[in-house]
Amino acid sequence: MANDSAQRFQVDLGGIIQVLSSHLYSTPTVAFRELLQNSTDAISARKLLDPVHQGRIQVELIESGAVPTLVLEDNGIGLTEDEIHLFLATIGGSSKRDQDQGAREQFIGQFGIGLLSCFVLSDEIVAITRSATHPDCPSVEWRGSDQGTYSVRVLEKQGPVGTTIYLRIKEDYASLCTPHQLRTWLVHYGEFLGLPIELLSRGISIRLDTPNLPWRSTKRAQMDEQEQWDLGSRFFSEEFIDMFPVRSAAGGVEGMAYVSGQSRSLQTKPQHRLYMKGMLLSDHVEGLTPAWAVFVKIVANADKLHPTASRESLMEDDTLTATCEQIGDCIKAYMRRLSGSDPDKLGLIIGTHHLALKSLALEDDDFLRFVAPWFEFETSRGRLKFSEILQQPEPHYCTAIARFRQLAPVAAAEGRCLINAGYVFDADLMNALAVEFPDAGLEAVSAMDFSEQLGEVSAEESHRFEQLLETAGQTLKEHQCRVEIRSFSPSSLPVLYIQNEGGHTSRALEQSKENEDDFFSALMEDISGRIAQDAFNVCYLNAANPLIQQISTVQDQGRLPIIVEVLYLQALLLGHYPMTAKETQLLSVRLMQLIQFGLSPQA
Numbered sequence: 001m002a003n004d005s006a007q008r009f010q011v012d013l014g015g016i017i018q019v020l021s022s023h024l025y026s027t028p029t030v031a032f033r034e035l036l037q038n039s040t041d042a043i044s045a046r047k048l049l050d051p052v053h054q055g056r057i058q059v060e061l062i063e064s065g066a067v068p069t070l071v072l073e074d075n076g077i078g079l080t081e082d083e084i085h086l087f088l089a090t091i092g093g094s095s096k097r098d099q100d101q102g103a104r105e106q107f108i109g110q111f112g113i114g115l116l117s118c119f120v121l122s123d124e125i126v127a128i129t130r131s132a133t134h135p136d137c138p139s140v141e142w143r144g145s146d147q148g149t150y151s152v153r154v155l156e157k158q159g160p161v162g163t164t165i166y167l168r169i170k171e172d173y174a175s176l177c178t179p180h181q182l183r184t185w186l187v188h189y190g191e192f193l194g195l196p197i198e199l200l201s202r203g204i205s206i207r208l209d210t211p212n213l214p215w216r217s218t219k220r221a222q223m224d225e226q227e228q229w230d231l232g233s234r235f236f237s238e239e240f241i242d243m244f245p246v247r248s249a250a251g252g253v254e255g256m257a258y259v260s261g262q263s264r265s266l267q268t269k270p271q272h273r274l275y276m277k278g279m280l281l282s283d284h285v286e287g288l289t290p291a292w293a294v295f296v297k298i299v300a301n302a303d304k305l306h307p308t309a310s311r312e313s314l315m316e317d318d319t320l321t322a323t324c325e326q327i328g329d330c331i332k333a334y335m336r337r338l339s340g341s342d343p344d345k346l347g348l349i350i351g352t353h354h355l356a357l358k359s360l361a362l363e364d365d366d367f368l369r370f371v372a373p374w375f376e377f378e379t380s381r382g383r384l385k386f387s388e389i390l391q392q393p394e395p396h397y398c399t400a401i402a403r404f405r406q407l408a409p410v411a412a413a414e415g416r417c418l419i420n421a422g423y424v425f426d427a428d429l430m431n432a433l434a435v436e437f438p439d440a441g442l443e444a445v446s447a448m449d450f451s452e453q454l455g456e457v458s459a460e461e462s463h464r465f466e467q468l469l470e471t472a473g474q475t476l477k478e479h480q481c482r483v484e485i486r487s488f489s490p491s492s493l494p495v496l497y498i499q500n501e502g503g504h505t506s507r508a509l510e511q512s513k514e515n516e517d518d519f520f521s522a523l524m525e526d527i528s529g530r531i532a533q534d535a536f537n538v539c540y541l542n543a544a545n546p547l548i549q550q551i552s553t554v555q556d557q558g559r560l561p562i563i564v565e566v567l568y569l570q571a572l573l574l575g576h577y578p579m580t581a582k583e584t585q586l587l588s589v590r591l592m593q594l595i596q597f598g599l600s601p602q603a
Helices: 011-023 031-050 083-090 114-120 170-175 177-191 225-237 320-341 343-352 354-363 365-374 401-413 424-436 447-451 458-480 501-513 516-533 546-552 560-574 582-597
Strands: 057-062 069-074 121-132 140-145 148-153 162-169 195-202 205-206 242-247 253-260 273-277 279-285 296-302 376-378 382-385 396-398 418-420 482-486 494-501 537-542
Touching: 031 057, 031 069, 031 114, 031 162, 031 177, 031 279, 057 148, 057 177, 083 121, 083 140, 114 121, 140 296, 170 177, 177 195, 177 279, 225 242, 225 253, 225 296, 242 320, 242 343, 253 320, 279 482, 279 501, 296 320, 320 343, 320 365, 320 516, 343 354, 343 365, 354 365, 354 424, 365 424, 401 418, 401 494, 401 560, 458 482, 458 537, 458 546, 458 560, 494 560, 537 560, 560 582
Parallel strands: 057 195, 273 296, 396 418, 482 537
Antiparallel strands: 057 069, 069 162, 121 140, 121 162, 140 148, 195 205, 242 253, 253 296, 273 279, 376 382, 376 418, 494 537
């Protein structure tokens, strides 16, 4: 018969400690942060008892024997013997979670596992502590082993109030505990804690600097502008266009945002340097800014955000979501201020980071109306800002780059403004702008729309091109392209090739068939046949072009088809249409034939 009574888990404490200390954290140097954090929280707890208490932390490096010993001492609140059993010997036990909300916000740690990170550096942790809450209690020694055992003994000698941690560093990590390296890590994690930190080594005492803060504080001075610039360069190792303050009430965030001077891919995940109550959480925190804000890097302090157990990233919760939105609002507000105070700088930022800002504009109608005039587009009249495009009569746009490049010379010659909306976001952006600015007359142009605007040739004039049109029609039939004669500017352009989406898709499938096996080739052949019914591929010969006029007089039916195919292939090249391997080979053959015609007398 089955036993339904509840059973206790069998816990391998040594295994748990190994997992937490070696695999929860990304680097063994996190142990230095956790030691500083515990000392800082202990000092904060003592200040709740004695608001005028002056906290201090002393770190000593004893280099005797093969491996060094690290000693960290603080004058914080300390622990009683009962508290040692509850908090140091209980994985997940934390005195900070027992505090009310107001008091708990004074502390950095919450999880009660930070001390375990020290087992990465040392096989044993020794803590000697005396409590400020029970002055009559003696000093107590706690020894914890990475095998999951510990011992506690009361000391006869009464020590000072506070806690001292001893770590005999493993040989593999001795290089992390040289005087220079230790000073580097203490500054890295704790330079903005605001507590005096003293480093003792080889008989020399070094007091680590506590610089002004890069964020606002009611208790400490804030960095001046030059210090903030220097800080951004030191932390992120790049040049910036500008910097501005950011804040979020939801996350208790205060900091500085730096605008990168280099364009960023939208796939880039911005990584920020975030401190929690002055202690460095991580220098590659994600999720603090919206996905579009790839051009901003932030140095900030947070009091209300929730770190993960490793304290190297943030919990994805409602608080982080609200913080992200508020910081996004700060970035947008900064740009609006800049439009009035320094429009040249705003133009530089928009020009450098136009992709990210176009992405934002498509999500936010208000921001679209604000930023749209600054966006630049390639047009038939050169690069124009959208504010300049609004001044053009009936501007049109192409959603395909190849079509724009084919039609732009014609539009330019006729004084029309044709916009290239074939780049990332531009087609959607033009559609949105047409709605936001209805009086601009902004419209998409199709191949058929544009062809209808080409000049017609009179019946009398078209008679002289009859033979050319007949030969060209027969020659280009196998290319699924029909031929028409029109008159258009510029007269220097002999031929114009235009296709609709069906034609574009059909051409793309033709290219794909060349690289596929028989099965997929047959499948694409079937698809191509159905798409070809809707394909619109036309070569417009320009009756105003001297070359076309001269070709119309050629009577040699051996040479005329070759000339027509060269014109067709040239039109593809001018329009930047991708050519199939068959067309590339054909172009080479036909050009050689033209050279031969030039070298031999016409019959």
